[in-house]
Amino acid sequence: MKFITTFIASLFLSTCLFAQNSDEGVIRQIYNVALMEGHTYKNLEHLCKQIGPRLSGSKNAQKAVDWSKRLMEDYGFDKVYLQEVMVPHWERGAKETAFIVDGxxxxxxxxxxxxGSIATSAEGVTAQIIEVKDFEQLKALGATVKGKIVFFNRPFDPRLFDTFDAYSGAVNQRGQGAVEAAKLGALGVIVRSMTNIIDDNPHTGGMRYQDGVSKIPAAAISTKAAELLSKKISEKGTAVKFYFKQYCRTLPDALSYNVIGEIRGSEKPENIITVGGHLDSWDLAEGAHDDGTGITQSIEVLRIFKSLNYQPKNTIRAVMFMNEENxxxxxAKYAELAKLNNEKHIAALESDEGGFTPRGFTVEDSPTALAHFSKWKPLLEPYKVSDIEAGGSGSDLGPLKTAVPGIVLIGFKPDSQRYFDIHHASSDVFENVNKRELELGAASIASMIYLIDKYGTK
Amino acid sequence: MKFITTFIASLFLSTCLFAQNSDEGVIRQIYNVALMEGHTYKNLEHLCKQIGPRLSGSKNAQKAVDWSKRLMEDYGFDKVYLQEVMVPHWERGAKETAFIVDGxxxxxxxxxxxxGSIATSAEGVTAQIIEVKDFEQLKALGATVKGKIVFFNRPFDPRLFDTFDAYSGAVNQRGQGAVEAAKLGALGVIVRSMTNIIDDNPHTGGMRYQDGVSKIPAAAISTKAAELLSKKISEKGTAVKFYFKQYCRTLPDALSYNVIGEIRGSEKPENIITVGGHLDSWDLAEGAHDDGTGITQSIEVLRIFKSLNYQPKNTIRAVMFMNEENxxxxxAKYAELAKLNNEKHIAALESDEGGFTPRGFTVEDSPTALAHFSKWKPLLEPYKVSDIEAGGSGSDLGPLKTAVPGIVLIGFKPDSQRYFDIHHASSDVFENVNKRELELGAASIASMIYLIDKYGTK
Known part of the structure; x- marks a missing residue:
């Protein structure tokens, strides 16, 4: 029985530390709950396997709204409610077809x-395909682009340590490629998937059209196929054609919701600390890392506090944002209502970079908060989550910056090396999430929220 | 062509930095080679898929010796040679069978x-099975153990951040369990697999017998089955029996080899810096993370130096140790010969904790070297591999401690969270290694070896 005895003694020790309000003790307890009796993994399994893909406006997105609301109600959070928001409703339709036409x-x-792309015509698009690496190269081609398909094939730069930097350096092809190609009269665009690895999964993602520029269909191609296509073009030049057909369509905007759960602050209930992720996902996979992990971690923060009978001074809100992806x-709605209701937000943290081993946090545009948070590094070092750096927070938090002046925005930074292997692709499934990494993330975020609640942002 | 131009410009910039001998520049170049034209991943694929499991004394172990020797010769290292060593030769034989017997x-x-375990008799072992968590609990059972099978079921402690600490806290059941149970007259032992996760893969590993204590058969059981067995025992007590049959045997010791490749030092060729991993693996899987990654990373260190035309001052040795596992x-042989030949080793580094995202290095029993290495943290921080801590190095390096007084032993520390998911189990395959993580590890190790070569250990 030695193990059991040691185990109980250790928990008792933690309780004593907690009673003394030692930060080390509370953070140890937060990790103990997350690692020994965590709910993130089983909640994520439900979201991925019982609900699955949940693009904005879809039935599954509504199921995810209902599920997360009920889950937080079942946990007994002080207040659980919805915020109405009208969202785009885009559907892929039937599976796409594509061929390299070589003779x-x-x-x-x-x-x-x-x-967001339009469909092709019923016959599909067939045309010569020309490869470019960037918009400058495209523009230099000028009128020769007319009537052709443009193939954007600039890969991630593998030298960049943080893969989000590599993503940033490549993603304009996906977002803006169709507009730039259409300006020169292209018939469609094919974009190399936004990933570090060479495999056969196409990675979808958002793209934009522009008023006054004709809309042309746009698709992502797997990196393996992109390499093949590039090889064919380099060998056979203008003789290489491409065919693709897709069925997607944009329906009228649909009613959906942000889902919010709160633990009311014991001292300053009017002060709000938000922790969130996004509930919607792309349609190709289960949205496990993007962003099921952020959703389940955000809910877990409040659940851990309740489990420890920790009464936060400020109101802590878990926010499941709808429609981050497209x-x-x-x-925008969350920020709009925060402003409208004159809510006093002191900080907001988003987890939307996957459920990988936590490395730290980024603080957006606030050297004061950065310096303040940096003092907590010794508390976070035992869990190796002490990288506190200047940097962006999360897409959903952006609108808060102007809506709530003075708010401190924080990003959760897990290890980035594997994220784009599965990002927006059919491989973003529950099986590719590691339980301990996910749980460590939840504990890390809960620890940061605990410290902000106790010591503020400056 | 902008991308290509930028790319070439950037490489040129690196070359300039190298010419200036800026440490930042050299380390940047090391990472560029590893990430843009690395060989680790394709070498690991070969080792895993063309050779596969390679337990000491097996034909595959010899194939791995031949392959790694030839590989280093093909890379043109200054000297490539073998060290003879006699190794244990244990074979699993046919697949084991086991049942929980419930009525x-x-x-x-x-x-x-x-x-290392013996086989059961041809009929297998059938007996009542009793569950214990540790040796104290076992000893307290005294004479009641006689004629029974002992089930060691102490799980990893999930609260321990570093999973190697959890492993250390559980592994005596596997190593010493058969001896302790046999002392009390048990017929066999079944040990919960050494892993954090609950799945159906048994994880093998080494065990010992002791002179004067009878040898009884010992097997690992999957954690899923361990949970079921524990449940059955808690429900039905002494009525629960267990049956198992295994066919393993120990053959006479076999001749095998350490494989060594060197780049000769330009200033102090008699000074040796060793970087290594182990070439053998357990028989159940491909030994991808354990320790194919350490092998391919060690060879890559020398290949990167050659690729950069970097002339180390000291002799750099890549060592593929044989027979780490059992x-x-x-x-032991490497240390024995180092002593016999009066070799001057200044440092040795081992990579044997998997090919996961690098976090830093541990320095064994040398506060002076620890303080010296810690000054390099700013050079390693851009790659987030700057955790320089006191700690163990690697099993293969242990014998060097007494054989070569003054040597500094270093462990490569990748993220530990996923290692025991696959450790010694059939899931330790190439597909579970991430290319970028593996390459970053090689670059991190090469950077550390570069710094030691340039600045010594104190």
Whole structure:
């Protein structure tokens, strides 16, 4: 029985520390709850396997709203409620078809329509395909682009340590490629998937059209197929054609919701600390890392506090933002209502970079808060989550910056190396989330929220 | 062409920095080679898929010796050679069978003989099974253990951040369990697999017998089956029996080899810096993380130096140790010969904790070296591999401590959270290694070896 005895003694020790309000003790307790009796993993399994893909406006998105609301009610949070928000409603329709047309050979390749794209005509698009690495190279081609398909094939820069930097350096092809190509008369665009790895999964993602520029269909192609296509073009030049057909459509905006759960502050209930992620996901997979992990971690923060009978001084809000992926309407609505209701937000933290091993936090545009938070590094070092750096927070939090002046925005930073392997692709499934990494993330975020609640942002 | 131009410009910039001998520049170049034209991933694929499991004394272990020798010769290292070493030769034989016997029901469960265990008799072992968490609890049972099977079921402590600490806290059941149970007259032992996760893979590993204590068969059981077995025992007590049958055997010691490649030092060729991993693996899987990653990273360190035309001042040795898993004979032989030949070793580093995202290095028993290395943290921080801490190095390096007084032993520390999911189990395969994580590890180790070569250990 030694193990059991030690175990109980250790928990008792933690309780004593907690009674003394030692920060080390409270943070130890937070980790103990997350690692020994955590709910993130089973909640994520439910979201991924019982609900699954949940693009804004879809039935599954509504199921995710209902589920997360009920879950927080079942946990007995002080207040659980919805915020209405109208969201874009885009559907992929039937599976896309695509071929590299090399003489009489038609080589099938895997593509996925980009979110927001129009369909092709019923016959699909067939045309010569020309490869470019960036918009400058495209513009230099000028009138020769007319009537062709443009293939954007700039890969991630592998030298960049943080893969989000590599993503930032490549993603304009996906977001703006169709507009730039259409300006020169292209018939469609094919974009290399936004990922570090070479595999056969197309990675979808948002794209935009622009008023006054004709809309042309846009799709992501797997990196493996992109390499093949590039090889064919380099070998055979203008003889290489491409065919693709896709069925996507944009329906009228749909009513959806942000889902919010609160623990009311014991001393300053009017002060709000938000912790959130986004509830919607792309349609190709389960949205496990993007952003099921952020959702389940945010709910877990409040659950851990309740489990420890920790009474926060300020009101702590878990916010499940709707429509991060293709509109950011939920984030905009949350900020709009915060302003309208004159809410006093002191800080907001988003977890939307996956459920990988936590490394630290980024603080957006606030050297004061950064310096203040940096003093907590010794408390976070035992859990190796003490990288406190200047940096962006999360897409959903952006609108709060102007809506609530003085708010401190924080990003949760897990290890970035594996994120784009699965980002927006069919491989973003529950099986690719590690239980301990997910739980450590929840504990890290809860510890940061605990410290902000206790010591403020400056 | 902007991307290509930028790319070439950037490489040129690195070359300029290298010419100036800026440490930042050299380390940047090391990472560029590892991330843009690295060989670790393809070498690991070969080792895992073309050779596979390679337990000491097996044909595959010899293939791994031949392959790694040839690989280093093909890279043109200055000297590539073998060190003869006699190793244990244990074989699993046919697949094990095991059942929980619950009345007339026989519930099949997955086990794997522990390395070094004897076989059961041809009929297998059937007996009542009693569960214990540790040796104290076992000893308290005294004579009641006689004629029974002992089930060691102490799980990893999930509160321990570093999973190697959890492993250390549980692994005596596997190593010493058979001896302790046999002292009390047990017929066999079944040990809960050494892992954090609940799944159906048994995780094998080494065990020992003791002179004067009878040898009884020992096997690991999957954690899922361990949970079921524990439940059955708690429900039905002494009525629960267990059956298992295994076929393993120990053959006479076999001739094998450590494989060594060197780049000769330009200033002090007699000074040796060793970087290594172990070439053998358990028989159940491909030994991808354990320790294919350490092998391919060690070879990559020398390959990167050659690729950069970097002439180390000291001789740099990549050492593929044989027989880490069930004997440590390769490590012992390497140390013995170092002493015999009066070699001047200044430092040795081992990578044997998997190919996960690098976090830093541990320095064994040398506060002076620890303080010296800690001054390099600013150079390692851009790559987030700056945790320089006191701690153990690697099993293969242990014998060097007494053989070569004054040597500084260093462990490479990747993130530990996922290691025991796959450790010694059939899931330790190439597919579970991430290319970027592996490459970052190689670059981190190469950077540390570069700094030691340039600035010494104190």
């Amino acid at each position: 009489t050979a038609r080589i099938p390749v895997r593509i996925a329509a980009l979110g 509109g950011l309407r939920g984030g | 007339t029901a026989r519930i099949p469960v997955r086990i794997a003989a522990l390395g 004997g440590l004979r390769g490590g």
